[in-house]
Amino acid sequence: MYYPLAEVSCQYKNEKESVMRKLVSVVMLVAMMVVSLGSFVRTASAEDVKITGVITKIEIAADQKSAVAVLKVNDSGELVSIIITDDLTLDKFKDHRIVVGDEIRTKFEKNGDKNTSKFFKKTAGC
């Protein structure tokens, strides 16, 4: 069969594009599965924990963008380290509105050994 050169080139290009499209689709599908699986694993392994305890130590990171507070849990006496990243709580550490010895009610996301604060406030009064 005779194909003009331009037509052959065009056909070859179309086949190549088709293969590329399939490849991209497969890669996208795999990527989505990986992301979904990752999210599932993260959801499955992470849990929210609520505790009340007294701060025994506060360490603010050198870049001032995070801190670790160690709480002695009221009920068990266990020491729990919690990472704090929200600006308001960090500011309260810096100007000593929250200090060692304060009793805190906190909710944090426990993901393996990493506890990330979602709520970190002094116990209220009235």
Add this chain to the structure above:
Amino acid sequence: MSGRIVAIMLGCALLATTVQAKEHPGKEQILKEGYHGPKTCEECHPGTAKEFLKTVHWKHASKVDNVDNLDPNKEYGMKNRIYTMCNGNDIVNNLKEVPPNALGKTKFVGCNTCHPGDHTIDVGSSGPEAEQSIDCLICHSSKYDYSKRKAVKDKSGRVIMTQDRSTEAAANIGRPGIKNCMICHEGAGGGALIKRGFSMAKNDEVHVTKGIICVDCHQVKNHKFPTGRDPNNWASDGIYMTCVGECHSDKPHKDADYNRHTAKIACQTCHIPRTGGAFSKDFTKWEKQDNGFYEPSTLKREVNQTTPVYAWYNLTVSNTPHFIGPKGSRTDGKSKIYPFKIFQGKAYFNKLDGQLMSMDFAPPIANGDSLAGVASAAKILGIKKYEAVPGWQTIYFASSHQVAPKGKALTCSNCHAINGVLKFEELGYNAREIEKLTNPDLYFEKVLKIQQENE
């Protein structure tokens, strides 16, 4: 080249002037001689301490001229008011140590914890001792160490409130910043952002986003603060403010239709579309916390989760034992439609006279016994005969902060669409008027244009 050098030099000079303007004069002297409380401030500001003792921030009360059923000759405020957001006040909940709870723990609590004195010289006191007890730096220092302000017992057993009177705090004074104000004002009502439920964070308040701070709007004169007319904020320094002033005119919009609305619609109505915080509390039912203390059960939302309720308000207030809220109507010629956060609180009423009773929080914090709190408050107030029965009180709080960015303000269809936020029938409009007010002809073209601009 020489032009660029001149520009740089001018820039540096301007920067230096700005930096210099921010630094309070007298810093060198404070660093050299230390800070000795208000008498140090008085060296440059004579008479200021005495002046401050006459303000609401010190007295926690004032005469009130716009609220029903009050004695015009008496002063009212958090010193002595009883309502269901704060079922106590400075008198019955004077800062004290609560009895030990079941775990043997105790703590200091009191409504006057925020009073800027040292507690030995308390709310509304006067004289030289009171003047020297003022905690000037808690409002004026950007380097105040809040861990130094705490309730403790002194050697004689009195509960006192300590202060940060360090040289470092005193060397960093100036106009109060947002944090200085919010230290007390965000903590009212039993926790962070509980009472009024507005946030002054950069992301939440458009004025703060633009670098405007509290005292830029509440322009203080001789320590007297202008305020709005919140139906539930009775005490004031006697000076009032609105949005209209040096920043906003009474015709602030480019659009004439919007400007026409300002005659009957308060600025806040469109520009503060959300509020938050506590919307209900039950002081008859205290919940045990895992630290062994009890707290009144409270329903609350985040700062942006509550849609306000809209009502006519002529800046006078209906005040009965079961209701505190705005008076006004569409026909009185004085009212505008304002946004409010409605709060409903349950507490004890005296069956013998129908009045709301107060509660000393110390007993219920320790053991959850709310009636013991009522008994203690009655004793403090000299009420000998009462019969405590639970009941609800509804309170309208003004929604006057947390102004939304322009793009999030209410537009025509937010109110004039059939499912709009304004309940026209409740606002006094008849069926024919409502049909007219909710006809899409009113807003269609304008909203379409806005929509097209944003797409």
